[in-house]
Amino acid sequence: MPKKKEQGNHLAIEGEFTIYTVGELKEQILGALLANDEFEMDLSAVEEFDAAGLQLLIMTKKGASALNRKFRLTGCSAAVLSLLDLSGLASFFGDSLTYAKSKEAIA
Amino acid sequence: MIIPDDYLQTFVVECKELLEQMEESLLVIEKDPTNPDIINAIFRAAHTIKGSAGLFGLEFIVEFTHTAESVLDRARSGEIVINSNLTALFIAVHDHLATLVEHVVEGSTPSTETTDFGKRLTAQLEVYLGKEIKEVSFPPVQKLNVSEQSSTGDQVGADHWHLSLRFGTDVFRNGMDPFSFVRHLSKLGTIVQLVTIIDAIPSAEEMDPESCYLGFEISFRSEASKTDIDNVFNFVRSDCEIHILPPNSKISEYQKLIQELPEQEMRLGELLVNCGTLTPDELKRVLQVQSEISTDEPQRPIGEVLVEQQMVSPPVVEAALKKQEQVREHKKAEANLIRVDADKLDELINLVGELIIAGAGTSLIAQKAGMADLMESTATLSRLVEEVRDSALALRMVQIGATFNRFQRVVRDVSKELGKEINLVISGAETELDKTVVEKIGDPLTHLVRNSMDHGIEPAEVRIARGKPVKGTLKLNAYHDAGSIVIEVTDDGGGLNKAKILSKAIERGLVDENANLSDKEIYNLIFEAGFSTADAISNLSGRGVGMDVVRSNIQALRGRIELDSVEGQGSTIRIRLPLTLAIIDGFMVGVGDTTFVVPLDMVVECIELRAWASDEGDGQYLNLRGEVLPYRRLRDYFDTKGEVVRRENVVVVRYGEHKAGLVVDKLMGEFQTVIKPLGQLFKGEKGIGGFTILGNGEVALIVDVPGLMTQIEHEKDSRE
The missing domain is CATH 3.30.565.10 (Histidine kinase-like ATPase, C-terminal domain)
Known part of the structure; x- marks a missing residue:
């Protein structure tokens, strides 16, 4: 089971973000998306990331725009970035990523 | 016809430049066959060569270039696609043109062999023009002909495989990761572009995170056979919709592909363009034929909708093109150049060198006279001279x-x-x-x-x-x-x-x-x-x-x-x-009565011999903050006469990975140095790289640090 710290609208996923954990994570993400106007995920401690994880991340991004929520990624580990790169989807998440960066810069 | 020599010279120089540009573009175009800027550059080169050759009455160049230009013109208007075959042909054309230009230089006429080769190239080029005649005779109004032609002969220019994969929902549950196939695939060749299809992912509420909704469109360059590529997907065959199109497939195959895949055709077309599999023009043709087929059906509206989608396509095409341009910013900045004779530049550098020496003399006099105003003025002057030196040298610097x-x-x-x-x-x-x-x-x-x-x-x-x-x-x-x-x-x-x-x-x-x-x-x-x-x-x-x-x-x-x-x-x-052979920033040091110059770039630091560095006893190495530093007394090395001073200094120099210390009597500061070569007599001397004239008219020797270091290493070896 993945370890995670949950703080209302902030979800940090650690360890595995794969087919073994997406079932549980989906419920949490969906819950958080419905409950908050803004939602952020921290993937900087994700060690394993597969297509199922990627797919869930896409769903989150799509769901957020469908529900008119602000969504951002506050950090991505190398595993996440490499798959984003391979899939050619880095630009799809591009705005969430840059937003995360500029936010950091202000803080 | 008699041509004045300098005009001809200009023509030759221009031709060579154009040919260079043409070659450069030809090499880039293999990677980016649709970029209009590159095609234009090649066309312009051929066009200009033909034009100028015509002015000089060089019929053999005009004749040969004409066919090439016509083919390029067709490529420019998008009627033919530049594939690797055509690129190879044009490289041959380029080489032949270079040969022809050489003949102009020599003032000779091409040999029959050369002419025959040119004729063969022309014949090959005409193949690309022959097609034009055929297409003109079957104007696109005749729907049947067009569609038939596209389904029989019309090939796509891209020379890579195209793979379309749509994974079944159970792929994850069966323990497979779609990306593992991608990784496996990349062992067989190069993945040119991969687009992940995420259109099938349902809304957040309905999505089952353990089902797979993904798909890939992959353009793939590989020498592998179709079976080899197909075998990559053995484990997922029952669970996945797989389409593999070999390089240069027919347009009709792509039409079939687009019809079979679940996504909307415009979206698919866009994806194919993104993958670099189809050029925007080819996509247009695919969709055009599609719409013409549809008009055969009784319901007009469908046809109209399709035509409307055709209307949508230009911006799509434009967007795709724009993106391609951004990715490969190979555009050459418009050259704004003046051609200058290299000798004139050398003369300028020489004069600047003299100016530096004269300037140093003036500031020396000013110092002796002790006139504050004059000293200030010479300081400004030497700063300006320094700037002139830098920009004069920069003129000679090329990337x-x-x-x-x-x-x-x-x-x-x-x-x-x-x-x-x-x-x-x-x-x-x-x-x-x-x-x-x-x-x-x-x-x-x-x-x-x-x-x-x-x-x-x-x-x-x-x-x-x-x-x-x-x-x-x-x-x-x-x-x-x-x-x-x-x-x-x-x-x-x-x-x-x-x-x-x-x-x-x-x-x-x-x-x-x-x-x-x-x-x-x-x-x-x-x-x-x-x-x-x-x-x-x-x-x-x-x-x-x-x-x-x-x-x-x-x-x-x-x-x-x-x-x-x-x-x-x-x-x-x-x-x-x-970096340069003429002028350096030097660091002046004194040993006895003699002055030496060490290139400033190589000086790391200066320390007092006794205060900071201690001799380890054998007179060969210093202990510099725990580092072993080989050193030499320049006094001993060059056997210099003169009074011995009490406080000696060490100049630490670096060249490449080596460091060494040079012990000198006096540190005299920075000095701009014009390197004058030593005469033949001193050719064997390794420790000195040249000389320079100081402001007071005296001569200072320039220490050749690399030479000196090799010398030190040699001595070390011979002792061991």
Whole structure:
């Protein structure tokens, strides 16, 4: 089971973000998306990331725009970035990523 | 017809420049066959050559260029797509044009052989024009003809495979990860572009995270057979919709593909363009035929909708094109240049040199006279002179990129000749160095590059056996370091075999059998005269002439060459050259009554001998903050006369990886130095690189730090 710290609208996923954990994570993400106007995920401690994880991340991004929520990624580990790169989807998440960066810069 | 010589000269220079541009564009276009800027550049080159040749009445050039220009014009309007065949043909055309221009230079007419070759090329070019006649005779109004033609003969220009994958929902549950197939695929070839299809992912509420909704559109370059590629997907076959289209498939095959895939056709078309599989024009043709087929059906609205979608397509096409442009910003900045005779530049540099000497004299007089106003004015003057010097030198500085780019062609040709696949990676192309140095570095560099390709990079079978990528990589890199420019030629080939080099060197009597050599010393043996370890002598290299010539060429430029190698992983050859040959910033030091100049770029620090560094007893090494520093007294080295001072100073100099200390009496500060070469008489002297004239008219010797260091190393070796 993945370890995670949950703080209302902030979800940090650690360890595995794969087919073994997406079932549980989906419920949490969906819950958080419905409950908050803004939602952020921290993937900087994700060690394993597969297509199922990627797919869930896409769903989150799509769901957020469908529900008119602000969504951002506050950090991505190398595993996440490499798959984003391979899939050619880095630009799809591009705005969430840059937003995360500029936010950091202000803080 | 008699042509005034200087006009003809201008014509030849212009032609050569245009041909160079044309070649550069031809090499880029293989990677980006639809970029209108590149096609235009090639067309313009051909067009201008034809035009100017016409002015001079050079009929043989006009005639030949005309056909090429017509073909290019068609490419420009998008009627034909530039594929690798056509590129190869145009490279031949380019070479032939270069030959023709050479004839103009010599004032001779082409031989029958050359003319025949030109005719053959023209015939090949006409094939691309012949098609035009056919298409004109079947205007696109006749729907049937168009669709039939597209389904029989119309091929797509892209020469890579196209794979469309739509994974079934159970793929994850069966324990498979779609990306593992992608990774596997990349072992068979190069993935040019991969687009992940995420359209099928349902809304957040409905999505089952354990079901797979993904798909891929992949453009893939590979020599593998269709079965090999197909076999990658063996495990997922029952769970996945797989379409594999070979390179240059017919337009009709793509139509079929688009119809069979679940997504909307416009979306798919966009994806295919994104993948680089179809060009926007080809997509238009695919969709056009699609819409024409639809109009056969009784319901007009569908046809109209499709036509409407056609209307949507231009912006899509535009967007795709824009993106391609952004990715490959290969656009050359519009050149805004003045052609200047190199001799005039040399004269200017020479004058600036004299100006520096005269300026130094004036400030010396001002100092002696003690006139504050005059001293201030000379200070301003020398600052300005310094700026003039810098910009005069900058005029001679050119980027090394143009030299590097020439190797694209060399690598392309030589790798074909050798039957090896080799990729050239260029970095540091914007590094600048003196034009004379650039001119002289071309030949040695060509030799090194050929050598690396021939001996360094292994044949494909060996590479596979060693677990390396089939395609070899050759890197050219340049950067500035401590007043020198460093040029590196790196290959990921087999590296050098130490044992083999050593035994060969012993056999040839280059080293003693019992000599204890470091790895670096062994590697650098290959630069000795008459040395070659290649088992086979090929057309290109391996005759044992070469590396020593390369080294003496480099040394003539006051440079150094060295080699690093890891067996089985490749080698790096590093050339270190002075940035300029004329003027340097010097650091003046005094020893007895004599003044020496050390190039400022090489000075690391100055310390007082007794206060900071202690002699370790043997008079050879200093302990500099715990570091062992070899040192020499310049007084002893040059046997200088004069009063001995109480406080000596050490100037710590660095060249490449070596550091050394020079003990001097006085530190006299920075000084701009015009290097004057020493006469023939002093040619053998290693420690002095030249001389300069000081403001007071005296002569100061310029210390050749690299030479001095080799000298010190030699002494060290001979003692041991």
